[in-house]
Amino acid sequence: MKRALPAVTITIAGLAAVLAFRTREIPTAVTGEAASTTTTSAGATTSGGATTTTAPPGGEVRVTGPVVNTEYGPVQVEVVISGGRLQNVIALQLPTDDPHSDRINARAEPILREAALSAQSANIDVVSGATVTWSGYTRSLQAALDSAGF
Amino acid sequence: MGSAVLENRRVVKVMGTAVGVAVPGGCSPGILDEVFEWLHWVDATFSVHAPDSEISRLSAGALREEDCHPLIGEVLDRCVEMLVRTDGWFDASPDGPRGRLDPSGFVKGWSVDAAGAILRRAGVASYWINAGGDILARGGAGEGRPWRIGIQHPLEESSLAAVLEASDLAVATSGQYERGNHIWPAPDGIRRLLSATVVGPDLATADVLATALFAADGAADPWFGHFGGYDYLAIGTDRRVRWTPAMDRFLA
Numbered sequence: 001m002k003r004a005l006p007a008v009t010i011t012i013a014g015l016a017a018v019l020a021f022r023t024r025e026i027p028t029a030v031t032g033e034a035a036s037t038t039t040t041s042a043g044a045t046t047s048g049g050a051t052t053t054t055a056p057p058g059g060e061v062r063v064t065g066p067v068v069n070t071e072y073g074p075v076q077v078e079v080v081i082s083g084g085r086l087q088n089v090i091a092l093q094l095p096t097d098d099p100h101s102d103r104i105n106a107r108a109e110p111i112l113r114e115a116a117l118s119a120q121s122a123n124i125d126v127v128s129g130a131t132v133t134w135s136g137y138t139r140s141l142q143a144a145l146d147s148a149g150f
Numbered sequence: 151m152g153s154a155v156l157e158n159r160r161v162v163k164v165m166g167t168a169v170g171v172a173v174p175g176g177c178s179p180g181i182l183d184e185v186f187e188w189l190h191w192v193d194a195t196f197s198v199h200a201p202d203s204e205i206s207r208l209s210a211g212a213l214r215e216e217d218c219h220p221l222i223g224e225v226l227d228r229c230v231e232m233l234v235r236t237d238g239w240f241d242a243s244p245d246g247p248r249g250r251l252d253p254s255g256f257v258k259g260w261s262v263d264a265a266g267a268i269l270r271r272a273g274v275a276s277y278w279i280n281a282g283g284d285i286l287a288r289g290g291a292g293e294g295r296p297w298r299i300g301i302q303h304p305l306e307e308s309s310l311a312a313v314l315e316a317s318d319l320a321v322a323t324s325g326q327y328e329r330g331n332h333i334w335p336a337p338d339g340i341r342r343l344l345s346a347t348v349v350g351p352d353l354a355t356a357d358v359l360a361t362a363l364f365a366a367d368g369a370a371d372p373w374f375g376h377f378g379g380y381d382y383l384a385i386g387t388d389r390r391v392r393w394t395p396a397m398d399r400f401l402a
Binding site for chain 1: 172
């Protein structure tokens with residue numbers, strides 16, 4: 001009996017887990033606390049810091065992130081901040097060293113951009129389900145945001 | 151090893167995807183070298199796309215299983231075990247027992263777990279490894295902060311469907327949007343799930359369960375419950391998110 005008990009407990013727990021769902025409507029966006037302590041990459045190989053290119057009063061601020069050398073090649077992004085919000089992320093450089101890399105980039109760039117836009121406000125470390133890692137992208141992005149004091 | 155230079159992020163293209171490793175506390179580049187050497191070895195040994203990989207030669211009958219690296223047999227045994235335990239929904243050899251072998255759905259998570267063990271043995275307590283959207287997270291983001299892990303919204307690239315907070319967790323997501331139709335169509339042709347995210351202690355199991363759950367279109371009863379310690383969050387074509395109650399502790 002002692003040996004049977006855990007099995008019974010596991011089965012009941014299993015059934016409960018399957019039958020008693022929590023549900024909710026899928027959100028259109030998840031936002032959280034404003035990002036304040038997003039980890040930056042001290043070891044990033046960069047050339048030069050982020051540079052603010054334009055800063056009209058009350059208007060749009062564009063900041064170019066540093067070039068981050070990943071094993072795929074250099075990555076560099078520009079961020080557009082307006083009204084205190086991150087409005088857009090533009091990939092200035094993404095690796096295109098071989099056809100496979102091209103394929104990755106074709107899918108990666110929009111996902112990276114959009115995921116960055118939503119995740120930035122939620123202070124996300126990493127995203128599950130996105131097809132590519134966005135480490136290099138976020139390194140350049142974070143440097144640009146840090147430089148903008150965002 | 152021996153280098154004074156610390157590194158805390160690296161991304162490498164391997165196993166047909168991008169694998170990223172983040173170590174917030176930093177570690178010697180030599181440790182990350184070791185991690186990626188392992189992953190490249192796994193790729194070369196288990197790639198079904200490389201005709202000269204051991205798995206391809208075994209598949210083609212040009213190599214006997216006893217002449218393969220012992221890890222090949224171990225992986226194939228685990229695949230068979232997973233086939234049985236998922237009620238047949240995870241299948242590494244769809245054309246018969248060890249006929250045309252494709253353990254890829256198991257190998258990625260399994261090799262990332264082993265990569266995590268390399269980091270742990272080197273004294274790295276906090277890290278995440280992201281293999282094409284499947285994540286092994288350990289320790290935390292620093293200063294007592296847990297990792298915050300976003301779940302990609304399956305319909306809107308601009309959104310996350312949920313955010314998880316955890317110190318030690320493996321998170322795997324399967325969905326139609328990932329890589330086209332590499333997973334089976336729904337059993338009855340009417341798809342109910344857009345994506346399935348499974349969390350639990352190790353990524354090999356979480357990844358297999360996410361694949362199986364998506365292939366089964368959410369028909370998880372009763373096999374899923376037999377995997378102790380694993381929970382899931384499924385996003386339906388009705389735009390509803392369903393999750394097992396124990397998942398509550400991770401939902402931010």
